[in-house]
Amino acid sequence: MENFKRILLVEDDVNDIELILTAFGKQNLANEIAIARDGVEALDYLYRRGMFADRPAGNPVVILLDLKMPRLNGVQVLRRIKADERIRMIPVVVLTSSCESTDLDECYGLGVNAYVVKPVNFNEFVDAVSKTGVFWALINQTTHYENG
Amino acid sequence: MLLSIRARLTMVFLGLAVGPLLIVGFILILENYRTQTRNAIVLQREMAAHLSSRVESLIQNVESDLKMLIRIENIEKLEPERQKHILSIFHSRQSAIDDLILLDTGGQILNYNSRLKLSTDLPRQPSKDLEAFTLPMSRGETYFGPVRFMRHSGEPLMIMAVPLISLDTGIPEGVLMADIRLKEIWDLVAKIRPGQKGASFIVDDGNRVVAHSNPSVVLRGTYFEPTDRNGVQVGLSGRKSVLVSQVIDFGDQQFHIFIEGPVSEVMAPAIHTAVIMLTIVIIAFLAAGTLGFLTVRRIVKPIEEIAKTARAINGGDLSSRVEVKSRDEIGVLASAFNTMTLQLETLINDLENRVAERTDELAASNKDLEAFAYSVSHDLKAPLRHIDGFLELLEKHAGTGMDEQSRHYMEVISDAAKKMGLLIEDLLSFSRMGRQAMSFQPVELGILVQEVIRDLEPDNVGRNIKWHIPDLPTVHGDVSMLRIVLTNLISNALKYSRPRQQAQIEIGSLPDPRSEAAIYVRDNGVGFDMTYENKLFGVFQRLHRADEFEGTGIGLANVRRIISRHGGRTWAEGVVDQGATFYFSLPWIKDGGTIGKL
Numbered sequence: 161m162e163n164f165k166r167i168l169l170v171e172d173d174v175n176d177i178e179l180i181l182t183a184f185g186k187q188n189l190a191n192e193i194a195i196a197r198d199g200v201e202a203l204d205y206l207y208r209r210g211m212f213a214d215r216p217a218g219n220p221v222v223i224l225l226d227l228k229m230p231r232l233n234g235v236q237v238l239r240r241i242k243a244d245e246r247i248r249m250i251p252v253v254v255l256t257s258s259c260e261s262t263d264l265d266e267c268y269g270l271g272v273n274a275y276v277v278k279p280v281n282f283n284e285f286v287d288a289v290s291k292t293g294v295f296w297a298l299i300n301q302t303t304h305y306e307n308g
Numbered sequence: 309m310l311l312s313i314r315a316r317l318t319m320v321f322l323g324l325a326v327g328p329l330l331i332v333g334f335i336l337i338l339e340n341y342r343t344q345t346r347n348a349i350v351l352q353r354e355m356a357a358h359l360s361s362r363v364e365s366l367i368q369n370v371e372s373d374l375k376m377l378i379r380i381e382n383i384e385k386l387e388p389e390r391q392k393h394i395l396s397i398f399h400s401r402q403s404a405i406d407d408l409i410l411l412d413t414g415g416q417i418l419n420y421n422s423r424l425k426l427s428t429d430l431p432r433q434p435s436k437d438l439e440a441f442t443l444p445m446s447r448g449e450t451y452f453g454p455v456r457f458m459r460h461s462g463e464p465l466m467i468m469a470v471p472l473i474s475l476d477t478g479i480p481e482g483v484l485m486a487d488i489r490l491k492e493i494w495d496l497v498a499k500i501r502p503g504q505k506g507a508s509f510i511v512d513d514g515n516r517v518v519a520h521s522n523p524s525v526v527l528r529g530t531y532f533e534p535t536d537r538n539g540v541q542v543g544l545s546g547r548k549s550v551l552v553s554q555v556i557d558f559g560d561q562q563f564h565i566f567i568e569g570p571v572s573e574v575m576a577p578a579i580h581t582a583v584i585m586l587t588i589v590i591i592a593f594l595a596a597g598t599l600g601f602l603t604v605r606r607i608v609k610p611i612e613e614i615a616k617t618a619r620a621i622n623g624g625d626l627s628s629r630v631e632v633k634s635r636d637e638i639g640v641l642a643s644a645f646n647t648m649t650l651q652l653e654t655l656i657n658d659l660e661n662r663v664a665e666r667t668d669e670l671a672a673s674n675k676d677l678e679a680f681a682y683s684v685s686h687d688l689k690a691p692l693r694h695i696d697g698f699l700e701l702l703e704k705h706a707g708t709g710m711d712e713q714s715r716h717y718m719e720v721i722s723d724a725a726k727k728m729g730l731l732i733e734d735l736l737s738f739s740r741m742g743r744q745a746m747s748f749q750p751v752e753l754g755i756l757v758q759e760v761i762r763d764l765e766p767d768n769v770g771r772n773i774k775w776h777i778p779d780l781p782t783v784h785g786d787v788s789m790l791r792i793v794l795t796n797l798i799s800n801a802l803k804y805s806r807p808r809q810q811a812q813i814e815i816g817s818l819p820d821p822r823s824e825a826a827i828y829v830r831d832n833g834v835g836f837d838m839t840y841e842n843k844l845f846g847v848f849q850r851l852h853r854a855d856e857f858e859g860t861g862i863g864l865a866n867v868r869r870i871i872s873r874h875g876g877r878t879w880a881e882g883v884v885d886q887g888a889t890f891y892f893s894l895p896w897i898k899d900g901g902t903i904g905k906l
Contacts, residue, residue, distance in 0.1 A: 175694040182701065228687075257689040260740075280693050280729045282700040 166192040167297050168220040170202040170237065171255075172229045179282070180224075180255075183289040189297055194220065199232025203240060206247050219250050222296035227256040227263060235266055242271045249303050253292055314608040318600050325596030326589065333585040340578045345550060348574040349538055352502055352552035352567040359500045359508055360554045360565045363493055367468075367558065370404050370488055371450055374470045377484070383410065384472050384482045388419055395421040406465065407487040410472075415441050418482065443560070444471040445480050452558040455490065455512045462527045464490040464518045466561075493519045494526070502569040509544060511564045517544070518563070534564040543568040550574050610638045614645055626653040674743075681739045688732050695725045731848070734862035738847060741869050746786040753780035753794075753827065756787065757815055760794045768802055776814040781825045784897045789870045796863035797829040797890050803857055804833030804888065812887075823896055824876065830889040836882040844880055867892065 167189065171177050177195060184190045194215075196202040202225070204210035208217070223241070227234035234254060242248045251273040256263070259277045267275055276292050279285045377383065377398050383391055395408050399421055410419040415438075443451045453467030466488050471480035497508045497519040509520040509532070517530045525544070532544050534553060543549035548571045556563040610632040620628035629649065632642035699722050703710070710718075757777060783790075798815070805811035811832065818826035836844070836851050843849045845868040850861040868878045871892045882888035 173690055175698070176690065179694070179697045182697075228683075257693070278689075278693060280689060280696060280726075282693070282697040285693060285697060 166221045167293065168194050168196060168202065168205060168223045170196045170199065170223065170229070170234070171226045172198050173226070176226070176278070179285060180289050183286040184293050186286065187290045187294055189290075189293045192297060198229045199234065199237040202237050203232070206241070206250075219247060221251070221300070221302050223250055223252045224255045224292070225252055227254060227258055227267075235263075235270070238267060238270045238272060251296060251300065251302060253296060255289070255292070312608075313611055314604055317604040317608060318597075321600030321604060322593065322596055325600070326593045329589050329592050333589055337578070337582045337585055340581050341575065344575055344578045345540060348502075348550040348569055349552055352550060352569055353538070353554075355500055355502060355508070356552050356554040356565050356567045359496060359567070360556050360563075362496050362500070363510070363563065363565070364556055366404070366492055366496070367452075367488070370402065370486065371468060371470065373398070373402055374468065374484055374486060375450075378470060378472050379475075382475065383484070384412065384418065391419045392421060395419060404488050404492055405486045406489055407485075409485040411441060411483045411485060413445070413481055440467050440469040440485055441483050444469045444483050447471075448473055448478075448480050449559070452560040454514070454561065455516070455518050464493075464526070466490055490518060494523055497521050498523075502567055503573045505573050506549075506567070506569040507543075507545065508565065508567050511566065513562055520544075532566070534566075540571060543570070545570065547571070607638070610634055610642060614638075614642055617645070617649075621649055621652075626656060677739075681736060684732065684736065689729065692725050692729050692732070696722060699725075731860055734848075734860045738862055738866055738869065741789070741792075741866050742873075744789070746789060746873060748784055748786060750782050751785050751787045751790055752782045753790075753817075756791060757794055757798070760791060760798055763795070764799055764802060767799075771802075771806075771811065772809065773802070773805075773811045773813065776812070776816075778816045780815070780827065781817055783825050783894045785874050785894055786870075789873070793867045793870050793892060794829075796867050797892075800863060800890070801829050801831035801833065801888075803859070804835075804852075805831045806857075807834060808832055818891075824893040825896060826891055826893040828889050828891045830887065832887040835884045835886050835888045836880075837884050838882060841880055841882070845878055864890075 205212040225234045253274040408421045451469040456465045469485045472482040501508045501521045507521040515531045538552045550569045552567045554565045617630045630642040801813045814830040845864045847865040848861040871878045875895045876893040878892045880890045
């Protein structure tokens with residue numbers, strides 16, 4: 161049986177996934193990461209259905225959520241998560257290129273726990289992503305809320 | 309002031325009805341007055357003629373009686389006893405004569421006969437120089453003396469002296485002097501008078517009233533200056549009267565006879581006519597007023613109805629209609645008005661629908677634009693990040709095995725990626741500038757400029773900059789956007805004056821009294837060629853190479869966009885190597901103004 165992953169990364173772009181994993185690798189967090197390639201997969205993961213039907217039970221300690229994705233986008237996923245009693249306690253961190261105030265307003269309005277803009281510069285990017293990962297996966301204390 | 313149709317029509321009605329009546333009435337009253345005056349004058353003239361003939365005949369009777377006495381009896385030749393007898397007989401017949409005196413050629417009294425046996429004013433022995441003696445003697449004609457008044461009774465007396473002319477020689481041989489009582493004239497004057505309140509009176513040469521219908525006027529000793537004019541004037545009574553005069557001439561004495569009829573009495577018929585006329589005018593006025601009011605209301609009410617509806621429509625109530633059912637032109641007008649309103653309503657509804665459609669379309673296309681900007685932000689930045697990231701990874705991976713040339717290529721790729729990142733950010737900020745909501749409020753430019761300069765200070769450490777900032781106005785605008793404008797212009801000024809030993813930057817406002825505030829930022833920097841002035845404010849337009857002065861060329865495009873969103877203008881002046889001046893204008897807020905020129 162596969163080990164339970166503590167971080168759910170929702171990201172459609174393979175390059176970004178590689179860069180994020182690289183950043184996490186420097187903090188030894190790479191093995192903790194589960195990846196969903198769009199919003200539908202993300203919800204499938206959270207509800208343990210579809211391709212994630214067999215994953216071990218339990219909620220991730222944090223969801224890193226991209227906004228612009230095919231099928232279900234990040235805002236829609238966020239809305240679903242925060243509307244569901246069972247999973248709305250999971251911290252959601254939006255990780256996106258957009259620093260548009262409309263996106264910020266909408267996400268905070270829906271109850272996002274943090275909003276991180278991906279820096280274009282690689283070093284800054286690594287810094288931002290790894291700090292985010294360390295904080296939410298290691299430092300932050302979450303409620304233990306078992307997935308039904 | 310606007311005069312309503314109702315008021316005007318009512319005035320016309322009243323004017324038409326009452327105006328002619330008033331004019332006719334006025335003419336009639338005037339004509340009546342004239343006729344009455346004329347009639348009164350004619351009547352009083354006849355009266356005057358009658359009175360004067362009566363007075364004349366009274367005096368002539370006495371004169372002719374006296375002459376008769378002389379002729380027939382040849383009295384001066386008789387014995388004194390006989391003379392006295394004849395005189396007393398004559399005296400008893402002629403009641404108007406008081407005293408009779410017979411004088412000879414030397415002026416000696418031959419005989420004296422007094423009715424009352426009392427001494428009058430006549431001297432017992434008159435002087436030879438007495439006019440009453442000398443004049444009849446010299447000219448052989450009767451002399452009439454001035455009127456005198458008796459001391460006790462106040463009665464008027466007049467001396468009449470008749471010469472005794474010899475039948476043989478024709479020469480006067482004495483004078484018969486008589487003192488005549490004029491009181492009989494009083495009786496005439498009392499009888500012959502106009503109306504109840506009118507009076508007749510006689511004035512002698514000395515302007516004294518000698519006879520009056522009211523004797524007390526004479527007894528008081530009244531004087532009256534005779535006038536020649538006949539007609540309405542102030543009479544003896546002091547009232548406005550119709551006064552007619554006639555002269556009686558006795559040779560030595562002149563009497564003016566006056567007939568005075570008070571206007572109030574003479575004009576009584578005219579005044580009566582005027583009162584009737586006035587009553588008719590008032591009744592006609594009331595009748596015309598009532599009739600006019602009713603008619604005007606009938607005419608005006610539908611018009612007012614139309615006006616009311618027009619106001620309602622003007623106020624935005626397009627469903628309002630005129631309810632006029634009259635079959636005249638106003639009815640036609642009302643129905644045309646209603647048709648027009650219906651068309652207008654249809655048209656406006658149609659227009660509103662179309663505007664709503666267009667607005668929806670516009671909103672849709674705006675949304676597309678926003679989606680595009682969002683896509684640019686997200687989609688273009690991701691590949692850049694990847695280029696940068698994987699370059700970094702490649703560098704680490706290749707490690708020291710990479711030659712100098714390869715390192716250079718990698719640097720170029722990295723710089724190009726960074727540059728592209730800046731361009732994308734700028735493009736996004738420019739697009740944001742167009743969409744961002746603005747909140748207008750008073751902005752004190754002087755304070756804002758100081759804040760911007762303070763924010764830019766860290767970039768200018770060690771530079772020699774001479775600032776010149778005169779008083780700046782307070783304007784009306786979005787403070788965060790105006791901050792961007794000033795930041796762009798001032799940082800440009802700092803940037804392009806960097807080659808100068810001492811940078812000189814002036815920020816001020818043009819003394820423009822017109823509808824806008826014009827602000828400028830002037831520097832002594834490298835300036836620009838005016839040929840390219842139109843390019844300055846374009847997106848990514850640059851007049852300098854990136855290796856001379858850094859920047860993407862978005863700053864002035866943002867400035868122009870912000871200022872144009874404020875309703876203002878942007879322009880620039882420059883001379884190569886001498887400096888540049890950038891201007892922007894903001895409209896003054898005139899109405900509801902918290903803001904004006906300071």
